[in-house]
Amino acid sequence: MLRQEALSSAQKQREEILRIAKEKAEAEARQSDVETEQLLKNYRKLAEARRDDAVSKALELILGG
């Protein structure tokens, strides 16, 4: 009886620990998606601003190198 009570309580705690860990990880994963989206947005902005410069430098290298 003692054992059964202790294990039953531990089992409930185990389920709670797993549930919280899963929820926390999913929240972190969503945060990672948000940060990645922001990073991609920044890269696109940089590409737009520096594209011509990159093309010129590449042409210099090919034509001069």
Place this chain on the structure above:
Amino acid sequence: MNRVSESLDKLHNRILSDAKLKADETIREAQAKADQIIAEARQRAQKEADELLAKAKLEAEAVRRSILSSKVRANRLRVLDEKNRIVQEVLGAVEERLSNIAKSSRFGETAQRFVAEAVKAVDSDQPVVRLGFKGSSKQNLDSVSKVLPKGSKLVFEEDPVDGLGGVVASDAEGRIIFNNSFRSRLERLDSQLLKLIASTIFGE
């Protein structure tokens, strides 16, 4: 007679008292034993529960790592894909500019230099030079013949060499060939180009 009866009473009482003492001691011992058994059972159950919880914490960490690592991996791939797409887009624009170089003011000088480099690389008395650029005419390539040694053969291709334009030189027998087309130069400079474009755009 009375005295015998009194003695028997005393004896009876003592026996009862002894028996009660004995019974009380037995009960105390049994109670102590029962308490010990319960305490040990409680300890064992607690140990089992603690082990189960410790295992649950490890499982939780594994669940967390599994969810996060696959997400982090997927997001890293998305970032790499996007950077690659941007670099390829720049390379596409570079190819476009190269294929239209005949329209630029530096065309004559570039064609001469490409020819000179290719002829030097082949190092032949009678080099054969093939050149072809999109939108170029024999007239605007005439300046090229200035840099050719005597005995050279110049061939004007109708189509751009290797699709983007350029120069290919060989010895008369075609055993030594130096490909100085834009495509070939792009391939030779591939890793330098990728680094240059990435550092210009992403600052890395």
